[in-house]
Amino acid sequence: MGSAVLESVEVAAEAYRVYSAPILVSGGIGHSTQYLDDAVRRRGLDLATGRPESHVFRDLLLRYGVPAKEVSVEDQSTNCGENAEFTRRIISTPQTLLLIQDPTMQRRTHACFERSFADLPGTTLLSQAPLIPWIGDQVSAGPDTPEIWTLDRFCSLILGEIHRLSPDVYGPQGRNFIDHIDVPGEVLAAYNRLVAAYPASGRHP
Structure with a gap:
């Protein structure tokens, strides 16, 4: 999920390298998007801001060497519940999902995905906070x-x-x-x- 925690990109890229798992980044433009833009500027990253959070994260994942064909985006969600709801619309078959989120929101994110994926038996949800603050x-x-x-x-x-x-x-x-x-x-x-x-x-x- 998009957030101001850019360390999520490192964790997602490493998960791709280890497991060759495709990545779906969820996040549109919401009340916290400005914090992501601020984080990009603080780190001196040459990225356009004012865009859906998932687009910024996709660009960063490509810089970490994840192939473009392995990164999909969901760019309409504006909150944690919609991250889960709109992701469920994209994923139609049971599989294992590794949820990587701002650690302050990790527990609620997992709960939202449990609710949204309750109608897809066989789905396994795992959570990985990108850091301990x-x-x-x-x-x-x-x-x-x-x-x-x-x-x-x-x-x-x-x-x-x-x-x-x-x-x-x-x-x-x-x-x-x-x-x-x-x-x-x-x-x-x-x-x-x-x-x-x-x-x-x-x-x-």
Whole structure:
């Protein structure tokens, strides 16, 4: 899926090299597309911006040596649910899908794909976050790697994700975008501590 996390391209390209698996990149122009464009500029990449996220990722995958014929795009989706829904329209036979997404959204993405592919028995869904965020003055893939998020942006993202996973928000008792997810007690406790420490950071639907 398209996002501001360019490390996803490296992971997808490596998966292609190891497994020779074709790649489908899902992502149109949405509320976070500007963050992808900013990431491209920060890294000095010579790529046109203002385009569907999947087009930017496709161009990067080609630079990593993935053949053009092995990269397809879905460029109409504007959110996580549509990533899954529109991908399901393209994939009509059961197969194994490796989902690579912004790590802050990985759990919700998996849940959305479970919902969208529930009518295709035999489908196996695997998730691979492209990195474990390194947190310092900024948030990145490591201490000597380019910034992915500011600390405030990262807090906003993770607080918004835990909120969305609640049964009465995006779950069955709320907007019913995803099936019920059991969020571990220690995660909820950490969420409550962060909400208290960063009351302005919560992103709510």
